[in-house]
Amino acid sequence: MHQLPCDYCVTATAEAGSNVVLKADQVPQLITAACVSAGGAGNQWCPEMLLSAAVMDGLVVGFTAIARTSEFEWNTVSCQTVGTLNRVDKVNRFTSFQINFTLRIPAGADTEKARRLAQKAHEASVIANSLHAETHLEIEIIEE
Amino acid sequence: MQEFPHHYHATAQAAVDSHVAVAASNFPEIITAPPVEFGGPGDQWSPEHLLVGTVANCFILTFRAVARSSKLDWTHLECSPVGTLERVDKTTRFTRFTVNARLTVPPGTDTAKAERLLHKAERGCLITQSLMADTDLVTQIIVQP
Numbered sequence: 011m012h013q014l015p016c017d018y019c020v021t022a023t024a025e026a027g028s029n030v031v032l033k034a035d036q037v038p039q040l041i042t043a044a045c046v047s048a049g050g051a052g053n054q055w056c057p058e059m060l061l062s063a064a065v066m067d068g069l070v071v072g073f074t075a076i077a078r079t080s081e082f083e084w085n086t087v088s089c090q091t092v093g094t095l096n097r098v099d100k101v102n103r104f105t106s107f108q109i110n111f112t113l114r115i116p117a118g119a120d121t122e123k124a125r126r127l128a129q130k131a132h133e134a135s136v137i138a139n140s141l142h143a144e145t146h147l148e149i150e151i152i153e154e
Numbered sequence: 155m156q157e158f159p160h161h162y163h164a165t166a167q168a169a170v171d172s173h174v175a176v177a178a179s180n181f182p183e184i185i186t187a188p189p190v191e192f193g194g195p196g197d198q199w200s201p202e203h204l205l206v207g208t209v210a211n212c213f214i215l216t217f218r219a220v221a222r223s224s225k226l227d228w229t230h231l232e233c234s235p236v237g238t239l240e241r242v243d244k245t246t247r248f249t250r251f252t253v254n255a256r257l258t259v260p261p262g263t264d265t266a267k268a269e270r271l272l273h274k275a276e277r278g279c280l281i282t283q284s285l286m287a288d289t290d291l292v293t294q295i296i297v298q299p
Contacts, residue, residue, distance in 0.1 A: 014239060016239050017239075018236070019237075020235065021234040022214050022233045023230070024214045026218070032210060034206075036197045041182075053180060055184070057208050057211045057212035060211065064205045066166050067166055067200075067204060071186060071201055075192065084170060088165065091165075091166075092161050102280040137202070140286055141285060
């Protein structure tokens with residue numbers, strides 16, 4: 011692993027009436043806009059959805075790394091998250107994230123180990139750990 | 155605006171030998187992978203970059219709303235936050251965001267007002283308000299000739 015601390019930079023640009031374009035090093039650009047509730051068209055990623063996606067993505071990407079290190083065999087993972095934005099002390103901020111994590115593993119694989127690794131990925135998630143919001147994880151393990 | 159709370163749904167899918175595909179509503183899918191620092195290929199969005207990008211996106215959209223309500227004309231805004239990931243008390247998390255904002259405004263604009271509104275946008279950004287990290291705003295205002 012890279013030495014910490016390390017820095018991550020993304021550049022966003024916009025004209026007065028345009029979408030917001032996100033760019034970072036060699037990654038494909040990402041077009042973003044305001045949410046429908048804030049007057050957006052509803053066909054591009056908005057900050058609220060991107061944050062919810064980042065929280066969940068941190069868990070899934072982390073799980074794949076932990077499973078590889080632990081030499082744990084798995085087939086697929088699917089994950090859904092619901093981020094809740096609320097007004098607290100006169101400030102709008104995310105207060106909770108509910109994450110449902112479904113892992114499909116080969117028949118005969120160690121389901122308890124699968125659950126432990128998912129929980130470990132959750133506890134180590136750098137995105138969730140960077141937020142004030144509470145994160146609730148539901149894990150479902152399915153043997154195929 | 156709708157009454158609070160608001161709920162935002164997103165999904166992710168991955169197989170053993172694939173990148174992680176993130177989706178929501180009818181938005182274009184985002185393919186993600188670990189960042190280079192954690193063994194990733196470096197050519198896809200990572201969770202870390204998505205978080206930093208969200209800070210940038212939210213800052214610009216908040217500024218747009220603030221500028222509209224304050225009747226400030228502007229032509230271009232570039233926001234380049236730098237998020238610093240550190241290990242603190244046995245937890246790896248983002249500890250600091252330096253939000254670099256470069257605003258271009260038409261000739262004759264009240265630059266002091268523009269500066270105030272940039273700071274107001276930083277305080278009103280719901281993403282930075284959701285983060286535990288400290289945030290510093292560094293502004294540059296360019297008046298068009």
